[in-house]
Amino acid sequence: MIIQHEMSGGIGESNGLSSDVKRRKLDTYPDTSRNISVYNISSRHPLNVKPSGNSYLTLENEELIRAKQNSLGDLAVFPEELLMEILTYVDDKETLRNLSQTSRLLYAYLYDEDIWKKLYVKSLDDPQHKDDYKDWNGSWRSTVLKVKEKYQANIVLPDNLLCSDLLYRPFQCSQINYDKVFSKIIAEEEMYHRDALSNNLKTLQRGRIQRIPESQMSLQDFNQKYHDMPFILTNNDNTRWPKWNFSSLLSRFPDVKFRQEAVEWNLSLYNDYLKSNRDENPLYLFDCSSVAMKTLRKEYKAPEIFQEDLFTYFNLNDGKNNCRPDHAWLIVGPERSGSTFHKDPNYTSAWNAALTGRKLWVMLPPDITPPGVGTDEEESEVTSPVGIAEWVISGFFNDSLKIKECLVGITHPGECMYVPSGWWHSVINLDDSVALTQNFVPISKLTNVLNFLKNKREQLSGFRPNSVKETLDYAIDSLLQNKENNEDITKLKEYREKFDSLNLGEKLINEDCGEILTSQLPAMPVYELFKQLLILNGKEEELKTALGELEKLEARNKAKITGKSEAWEKLTTPATEDGPTGFSFGFNLEEESSDEE
Structure with a gap:
């Protein structure tokens, strides 16, 4: 049974669905609120780090203030965002481990998983260290240091010694229980699923x-x-x-x-x-x-x-040129x-x-x-x-x-x-x-895709220069050789010549175009190639229809940007020596004023 959807105005007999679908009077699911209540997480941070709001409880606690200053030393002058940024520049695991052992607060800041994850990922690009980590030890920190999580130091900070959303929020996110957060939505969707x-x-x-x-x-x-x-x-x-x-x-x-x-x-x-x-x-x-x-x-x-x-x-060519x-x-x-x-x-x-x-x-x-x-x-x-x-x-x-x-x-x-x-x-x-x-x-989406390939060339992704070049070669030499040159085929040939003259490196020619700078590679003629491939595969009429729709879409998009429709531009275009091309309102702002005559 196809359901009726209030947002789309419902589905009636004239919607083109299979005629054997049986119709009946439809009931309505209860309109329960889908808003969620983000609950307070009861679990404490493993090191007893507190949310930033708890810092208001320590404003006059001189003992905690001194303990924090002593624990960080000269680093206490840095805002914690800057401190964490500085720590990410330390790219030696032994230095990071030694630094974490100098004080309880530095241990807490270096307990952050993201720092150790970046160090791990960076090592993958180093031929000498890319095979260092063959086991997972429960956390990025434990894996990089090659120490089982259960053998890590068990440090618990005094209450409110470190109040930091920067450290507490990632832990809070890691503890989220979506079954509880989305309980109303889940219950409704389960009912809907069973009914389907x-x-x-x-x-x-x-x-x-x-x-x-x-x-x-x-x-x-x-x-x-x-x-x-x-x-x-x-x-x-x-x-x-x-x-x-x-x-x-x-x-x-x-x-x-x-x-x-x-x-x-x-x-x-x-x-x-x-x-x-x-x-x-x-x-x-x-x-x-x-x-x-x-x-x-x-x-x-x-x-x-x-x-x-x-x-x-x-x-193309049974997948050999793809x-x-x-x-x-x-x-x-x-x-x-x-x-x-x-x-x-x-x-x-x-x-x-x-x-x-x-x-x-x-x-x-x-x-x-x-x-x-x-x-x-x-x-x-x-x-x-x-x-x-x-x-x-x-x-x-x-x-x-x-x-x-x-x-x-x-x-x-x-x-x-x-x-x-x-x-x-x-x-x-x-x-x-x-x-x-x-x-x-x-x-049904051909017009939209053509618009993207033509007008969003800098956002193309997934196309690789060498593969595009090979496809161009095959299409031009094998499939388009007997076709009369048109503007698109001319662009394809021009790109091929330009590509051959660039002498791109092995890595670059196989890179995703979305990762290549425009200064390194000219925009690939994917739009022109796609149109020719559609024609070669018997979609010329569909392409013609889509291009007509694309022309209208481009006009609407231009009107949104300029605030002027194509009809308005024609209406307000001044007349030329070749004849009137638009309508004039009769104002001549360059004439001398009557006061000067």
Whole structure:
């Protein structure tokens, strides 16, 4: 049963859905408040560090003031933000350990996990030390020092000797219990999930994400009605998705290296990390290129409505000339892990299937920047709080709920989330989770993607110079040789000549274009190449339609920036010697005033 959604005005008989869907009078889910109460964490900091507010209790405690000054010595003159910044420049683990043992306060400041994590990651780039750490000892500090966590010094500071949000907040974030924080949302979504499985869906209140049975959504439904709005595909078939969990993956690929953000560990080491870590933002396995992924990709099939993917045309010559950015990932993470707000690359859409564990999604339309997130005008730079827990605790989650367009939902195992291109989204893993995700370009999003490739060239990512060059060579020499030169083909040939003259280094030609400075590499003609590939693959009519829509979209975007529509510019354009080209209001501000005549 397709549900009715109040935000979108409901789904009626004329929405293009399969005609065999039975209709009935729909009830409504209770409109319970989804605001959260960020509870006070009862657990004490391991070293008895207190929040900054406790410092007001020590203003007249001369004994504590003297103890702090004596413990830090001359370093006491520095604000703690500057002190922590200075400590990050110490890149020798023995020096850091010795420094931490000079006083209780320095031990507390050097108890911070981020300092030791940076030291660990930096060592991976050093050929002499990249293989130093083969075991996980419970924390970044213990791992770098090669000391088991249980053998670390057990220091407890006197009450209020060190009151610091800088040190306490990461600990607070690492202790967050999302089951408790999101209890109302979880209860409502579990009811909604059960109703979807029993084909007993009801009307949703504003701010919820609709669930639709996969069997009742056709490609035509998707492209005509649903491509602009997030939704969750449900399925009663227990064999629809592979039965992967972390244990089964570990048994199959214990020694295979996977990418976990800043590190690349085998699953055995990552397993040890998952069992014991103190990170406020646990490492998230997000892998697309491991040896295991070559096998795993053969074990699942994308939903039929997501299989139409125009970016597959970047694969030429049976995949031998392939410049398509990475687009299929295995995602594994412990509870509390996840991703901060972002838009998917190159204005692609995405689907995300939860195999193990629940995921909470917060989603906002392209033109609404999430609370607590900063971005420049072009959205080329995005800044946000350090992590997800910080964003939630700081009140930004509740601020998001005040935005009527904000959508919040939870995917349960077996459900698949659709993320439209350009939508902001953040994901929180409520449990240890395993998921699959792919980026794709449906025909209904062709105009938007063309706009991005043409007008946001500096934001392209995933394209690698050498692969693009090889694809250009094959396309021009094998596929376009009998075609009459047009402006796009001319640009492709000009870029090829320019590329050949640059003599780029081995590392640079295989680098993600998003990581290469524009001064090192001219903008790649991905837009022109994509248009030619669409034509070569029989999509000329679709391209022609999309280019017409793109012209209108560019005019609207220009009007937003300049405050002047194309019609207004034509209306106010002065006449020329060749004839009138616009309308004149008859004012001549350059004439002499009548007082001077």
